[in-house]
Each structure stands twice: as C-alpha cells, then as structure tokens.
Amino acid sequence: MGKRLTLSPDKKIAGxxxxxxxxxxxxxxxxxxxxxxxxxxxxxxxxxxxxICWAVIPKGYQ
Known part of the structure; x- marks a missing residue:
C-alpha cells in the first residue's frame, strides 16, 4: 500500500x-x-x- 495523505503531528495550525x-x-x-x-x-x-482540507484529510496521529 502506498502513502496516505494525513494531517501531520508537526503542525503550526492544523497539520x-x-x-x-x-x-x-x-x-x-x-x-x-x-x-x-x-x-x-x-x-x-x-x-x-x-x-476544507482540515475537515477532509484524516488525522495520521492519535
């Protein structure tokens, strides 16, 4: 399985x-x-x- 686009824990606002x-x-x-x-x-x-990206992209961390 390839890479998935997720929000990053390295964030300034939302990741x-x-x-x-x-x-x-x-x-x-x-x-x-x-x-x-x-x-x-x-x-x-x-x-x-x-x-919109913040709402649509899933979290990649807990």
Whole structure:
C-alpha cells in the first residue's frame, strides 16, 4: 500500500501543510510559505481551501 495523505503531528495550525509536505516529500516550511503566498495572491481564498482540507484529510496521529 502506498502513502496516505494525513494531517501531520508537526503542525503550526492544523497539520495540513505538514501532511502535504510528508506526502510529497518536501520541507514543511516550503509548503507553508507556498501556501501563504498562494493565499495572498488569490485574495485569501487559500484560507477557505485550508479549512476544507482540515475537515477532509484524516488525522495520521492519535
């Protein structure tokens, strides 16, 4: 079985960016910076997408 996208215990807010970084094998800081940049460039619609991801992605920890 392959990798699963889950929320990360290495979290600043909800673990979405940390989970994405684990899934794609990237540095969590780069994912967080990219998400922040995308949020500011798209008139803050990234916040809505972040909340949706937080609700949909399962926890990978207890």
């Amino acid at each position: 979405v960016c940390g989970g994405l970084a684990d899934f794609f094998g990237l540095d969590p800081t780069l994912v967080r910076l990219g998400w922040a940049l995308a949020t500011f460039c798209t008139c803050f619609s990234g916040i809505i997408v972040y909340i």
